[in-house]
Amino acid sequence: MSPEVKKGILLAPYTTFGIGGAAEYFAVASSEEELTLLAKYAREHNLRVSILGEGSNLLVSDSGVKGLVIKNEIKGITHKAENEKVLVTAGAGEGWDAFVLRTVETGWWGLENLSAIPGTVGATPIQNVGAYGVEVGNLIEEVKVYSLREQKFITMKSDECHFGYRDSIFKSEAGKDLIVVSVTYSLSTAPNPQIHYKDLAEYFSDHTNEPSQKEIRNAVVLIRSKKFPDWRQLGTAGSFFKNPVISTEHYNELTKQYDGLPGYPAGDGTIKVSLGWILDKVCNLRGARTGQVGTYENQSLVLINYGGATAVDVNAFAESVKEEVFKKTKILIEMEPQRW
Ligand code: EPU
Helix, strand or coil, X not given: CCCCCEEEEEXXXXXXXXXCCEEEEEEEECCHHHHHHHHHHHHHCCCCEEEECCCCCEECCCCCEEEEEEEECCCCEEEEEECCEEEEEEECCCEHHHHHHHHHHHCCECCHHHCCCCCECCHHHHHCCEECCEEHHHHEEEEEEEECCCCEEEEEEHHHHCCECCECHXXXXXXXXXXXXXXXXXXXXXXXXXCCCHHHHHHCCCCCCCCCHHHHHHHHHHHHHHHCCCCCCCEEEEECECCCEXXXXXXXXXXXXXXXXXXXXXXXXXXXXXXXXXXXXXXXXXXXXXXXXXXXXXXXXXXXXXXXXXXXXXXXXXXXXXXXXXXXXXCCXXXXXXXX
C-alpha cells in the first residue's frame, strides 16, 4: 500500500534550524517499496521530489517547498565480515550517531571520530561528512540509490560518488535524481586510532597508550559539546560556511597580515583555511548577533537561530558576514548546508 501523502506540512519542526515554510506534499518512506511507490506518485502528479533526513544540514525557505518532500526512514543494519574487514550496511534513515555508537560498541573501527554529528546515515555520502581528521567518503565502500530518472535501484562504488570536501556526485546535476537508500562502510576490527587532528592530539597528549575506540568517541563527544550548541536547545545547522580553499600565494599574503591563520594543504597548490578563525580573530564576529540570528559564542562558523528567526533573517546575516570576510581577506565564502 502506498504511504499517505499529506498536504501543507510545516517543515520548520523537521529541521534542526527550526526554520522553513510548508512542504506542498509530504510523505514518509519506511522501506524501499514505499519509496518506489512515492516516486511513482510524484511522477504521475508531476511533482519534484526532495528528500529529508533529520533536517540537520538544511535551510528551508520561508515560503516552503513545492512538490513532494519524502522523509527517508528506511532502516536496517547488516554486516559481512572477512578477516579484519567488516562491511557494514545501514539504511539511509538510521540515525547517524546511534549507528556510530553501535560500531564502536561492536569494535568496528573507522567511524569513531565522526561521533555526535546530528543527522542520518543517508546524508553522510551526500555531504561527505567529515570531522576530526576523518572523512566518511574514505570509508564508504558503496552507496545504494534509487534513480528517479531510470526508475530503478543502482549500487554505486565509492569512486563513482566523486567525493570531495563536503561534496559528492549527489550534490551535482548528474546526481540530483539519486535517492540514497543505504550506505555500506568498510570498517575494520583492527585498531586504527586517528588522533592527528589538533583538538584530539591535545586531548590525548598525556596518554602513554594508544587510545581505545571508546576513548576516542568520548573525546570527540566532549570536544564537540564545548564547541557546538545542542540543536535541541538552540536552532542550528552546524557549520554554516565551508572552509575556503585558496591559492598558496593568497594564503601567504594573508598570513603576513594575520599571523597564525590556520591553513592546510588541499592539493594542487591550494590551501584550506579555517574560516572560524577568520570570523573570530580577523572579523571579530564570534558571538555577533543581529536580531534572532548570530554566530555561536564558542564556534563562530556555526550560525544560531535564537528563536523565531526566518530564512530571510539568516540569509541577511550570512550576507553581512560574507561581505565582512571579503573586505578583510578578499575571500569569497560559500554556504555549507543545503538550501531548499
Ligand atoms: N577557530 C577559532 N575561532 C572560532 C572557530 C574556530 O579560532 O570561533 C579556530 C580553531 O581554534 C581551529 C580552527 O579555527 O584552529 C578550526 O576550527 P575547528 O577545529 O573547530 O573546525 P572548523 O574548521 O571550524 C570543521 C568542520 C566541522 C567539524 C570540525 C571538526 C567544516 C565547514 N566544518 O570546522 O563540521 O565538526 O571541523 O573537525 O568543514 C559541519 O560541517 O557542519 C561541521 C560542524
